Amino acid sequence: xIIKTTNLxxxxxxxxxxxxxxxxxxxxxEHLFIHGPSGSGKTTLLSLLSGLNRATLGSIRVHGQxxxxxxxxxxxxxxxxxxxxxxxxxxxxxxxxxxxxVTLPCRLxxxxxxxxxxxxxxxxxxxxxxxxxxxxxxxxxxxxSTGQQQRVAAARALIGAPPLILADEPTxxxxxxxxxxxxxxxxxxxARTGSSVVFVSHDPALASHFxxxxxxxxxxxxxxNP
Amino acid sequence: MKPSLALSLATxxxxxxxxxxxxxxxxxxxxxxxxxxxxxxRTEVRQSFNSAVSxxxxxxxxxxxxxxLLLYSVFHIGHATxxxxxxxxxxxxxxxxxxWLIPLSLGDSYRGHRVVGTDRRFxxxxxxxxxxxxxxxxxxxxxDVFEVVLGAQVARTLGHRTGDEIVLSxxxxxxxFVKHDQHPFRVSGVLAATGTPVDRGVYVSLEGLEAIHIGxxxxxxxxxxxxxxxxxxxxxxxxxxxxAALAGIKRPILTFQVQRDINQYAGEPLSAIxxxxxxxxxxxxxxxxxxxxxxxxxxxxxxxxxGLVTVLLTLQTHRHQEIAVLRANGASPSLIASLxxxxxxxxxxxxxALATGLWYLALLAVAPWLLDTFGLAIxxxxxxxxxxxxxxxxxxxxxxxxxxxxxxxxxxGNRPSGWAAE
Numbered sequence: 260x261i262i263k264t265t266n267l268x269x270x271x272x273x274x275x276x277x278x279x280x281x282x283x284x285x286x287x288x289e290h291l292f293i294h295g296p297s298g299s300g301k302t303t304l305l306s307l308l309s310g311l312n313r314a315t316l317g318s319i320r321v322h323g324q325x326x327x328x329x330x331x332x333x334x335x336x337x338x339x340x341x342x343x344x345x346x347x348x349x350x351x352x353x354x355x356x357x358x359x360x361v362t363l364p365c366r367l368x369x370x371x372x373x374x375x376x377x378x379x380x381x382x383x384x385x386x387x388x389x390x391x392x393x394x395x396x397x398x399x400x401x402x403x404s405t406g407q408q409q410r411v412a413a414a415r416a417l418i419g420a421p422p423l424i425l426a427d428e429p430t431x432x433x434x435x436x437x438x439x440x441x442x443x444x445x446x447x448x449x450a451r452t453g454s455s456v457v458f459v460s461h462d463p464a465l466a467s468h469f470x471x472x473x474x475x476x477x478x479x480x481x482x483x484n485p
Numbered sequence: 486m487k488p489s490l491a492l493s494l495a496t497x498x499x500x501x502x503x504x505x506x507x508x509x510x511x512x513x514x515x516x517x518x519x520x521x522x523x524x525x526x527r528t529e530v531r532q533s534f535n536s537a538v539s540x541x542x543x544x545x546x547x548x549x550x551x552x553x554l555l556l557y558s559v560f561h562i563g564h565a566t567x568x569x570x571x572x573x574x575x576x577x578x579x580x581x582x583x584x585w586l587i588p589l590s591l592g593d594s595y596r597g598h599r600v601v602g603t604d605r606r607f608x609x610x611x612x613x614x615x616x617x618x619x620x621x622x623x624x625x626x627x628x629d630v631f632e633v634v635l636g637a638q639v640a641r642t643l644g645h646r647t648g649d650e651i652v653l654s655x656x657x658x659x660x661x662f663v664k665h666d667q668h669p670f671r672v673s674g675v676l677a678a679t680g681t682p683v684d685r686g687v688y689v690s691l692e693g694l695e696a697i698h699i700g701x702x703x704x705x706x707x708x709x710x711x712x713x714x715x716x717x718x719x720x721x722x723x724x725x726x727x728x729a730a731l732a733g734i735k736r737p738i739l740t741f742q743v744q745r746d747i748n749q750y751a752g753e754p755l756s757a758i759x760x761x762x763x764x765x766x767x768x769x770x771x772x773x774x775x776x777x778x779x780x781x782x783x784x785x786x787x788x789x790x791x792g793l794v795t796v797l798l799t800l801q802t803h804r805h806q807e808i809a810v811l812r813a814n815g816a817s818p819s820l821i822a823s824l825x826x827x828x829x830x831x832x833x834x835x836x837x838a839l840a841t842g843l844w845y846l847a848l849l850a851v852a853p854w855l856l857d858t859f860g861l862a863i864x865x866x867x868x869x870x871x872x873x874x875x876x877x878x879x880x881x882x883x884x885x886x887x888x889x890x891x892x893x894x895x896x897x898g899n900r901p902s903g904w905a906a907e
């Protein structure tokens with residue numbers, strides 16, 4: 260299993276409300292679609308899976324590692340080596356070119372660099388495969404359209420073939436055509452690298468692209484396993 | 486943490502925000518220039534004062550304060566309160582313990598430059614800097630009553646050459662309405678530049694000074710009582726008084742004994758001072774002001790650094806997403822914190838480098854003016870240890886104040902919800 264969670268709970272500091280998440284068991288190479296209304300904890304769940312935040316209660320194993328037992332720096336290392344991330348928006352470091360944004364994980368992780376071979380070459384291939392024109396490679400984030408920025412972010416998440424990609428509503432700013440195209444391209448590239456994609460969206464129309472589904476309801480409710 | 490990555494990201498980040506950071510860097514550059522300038526000038530002014538006279542064991546004049554005597558006799562600043570009798574000078578010159586004695590008679594001026602009545606002993610015994618003697622670059626020392634030798638700066642700024650005739654003014658002010666135009670002096674020689682007040686002096690014989698003042702009453706010439714040049718040349722022109730004298734003692738061990746004897750001289754109330762001690766006294770007086778000036782300047786730098794941190798903290802509020810992206814991709818909180826440290830230190834280093842360049846450029850432009858106007862010889866030289874340390878303290882201070890946004894960023898990176906800032 261690339262992800263296995265049991266009785267996972269999250270409570271914000273100095274708040275009484277507690278989020279309780281359904282248990283997840285996701286085999287390596289499979290994808291998971293998570294959807295739910297605003298406030299249901301979709302983004303929080305991704306932050307727990309990435310190791311950025313520690314669960315308040317419950318067990319969470321990612322890449323076969325118990326995140327609760329890892330120090331902050333070990334979780335940072337695990338994330339750098341084995342997890343790609345795509346945000347909803349503002350995905351790029353504004354002062355880096357598109358190419359430098361894509362190769363950023365290879366600069367943060369020796370493992371990703373080794374997996375990528377030549378990072379710049381791998382970045383160009385991924386960007387081309389994701390339909391980015393060559394002239395955008397050297398442009399900085401503010402010079403790219405929203406759709407281009409999302410594809411650059413996808414290329415960054417895919418470089419170095421991380422086993423897990425966490426995508427937090429990456430299509431929310433795209434129109435329907437570009438949304439479907441983006442998801443198809445992402446999954447196509449993930450299939451090439453053998454990465455599992457955990458895709459969060461409030462849009463149930465995207466569910467059909469994914470084999471496993473998880474619906475988050477309200478703050479204290481749990482739902483079925485995928 | 487990856488230092489090369491941090492450096493590369495910090496450099497790119499600074500360049501990306503260059504327009505916003507330009508003004509704050511400029512402010513810091515100017516304040517560091519001021520800090521360096523104050524210290525540099527302080528060192529140079531001390532050097533300039535210290536090198537003005539060397540080899541002189543005692544300065545002798547009418548009874549007055551040590552500083553006053555030093556300032557008017559060597560630096561031509563201020564005026565003597567009284568004169569030294571020629572008889573006393575002659576008596577001192579006969580003292581076996583005294584090796585040499587240079588008479589100095591001040592009072593008149595030439596276009597803002599002090600006229601110094603003296604004799605050949607000034608050329609032979611006066612030393613400056615590292616015991617360097619005076620030298621003539623043109624012509625020869627005066628031999629006639631109405632000959633004059635010019636200091637290097639006087640000759641340069643007023644464009645005089647040997648053979649030129651000049652008319653001295655009565656009194657020591659920059660502007661004088663009473664001139665000794667009946668007795669023009671011919672330039673017989675020009676002294677080599679020394680970077681000391683000697684360069685600003687106009688040197689004539691004691692007899693020459695005496696001659697042009699015969700027949701003067703209450704600061705103006707009495708009609709029919711002044712002497713013609715030819716008449717002056719054949720007349721006995723021994724002065725009654727002079728302003729001061731510089732003395733060299735045969736054996737240094739006797740200096741204090743001679744000083745004590747002069748201070749207790751029965752003929753008239755005299756003061757003998759040690760130039761080094763008087764200079765030390767001068768620095769003691771000025772030291773408080775120097776310290777105050779340095780304190781104010783350092784405060785200006787601190788204010789500039791505070792401005793820099795304020796800008797960085799303001800920018801930090803716009804950088805949450807960038808930090809979130811870096812964190813999500815595996816950057817550690819310490820890497821994020823190091824970005825702020827590097828950016829702040831980088832700006833301080835840039836400002837320091839610019840300030841150093843700016844100061845040397847300013848020096849190139851201003852040094853000739855300082856020499857002409859105030860007689861301060863400010864040399865273009867490598868930085869001293871203290872100046873280098875002062876400059877080094879700026880990036881270090883940048884590192885310290887950069888810790889404020891760095892710690893804030895580190896805490897942000899560690900606290901829950903390090904995911905995308907929404």
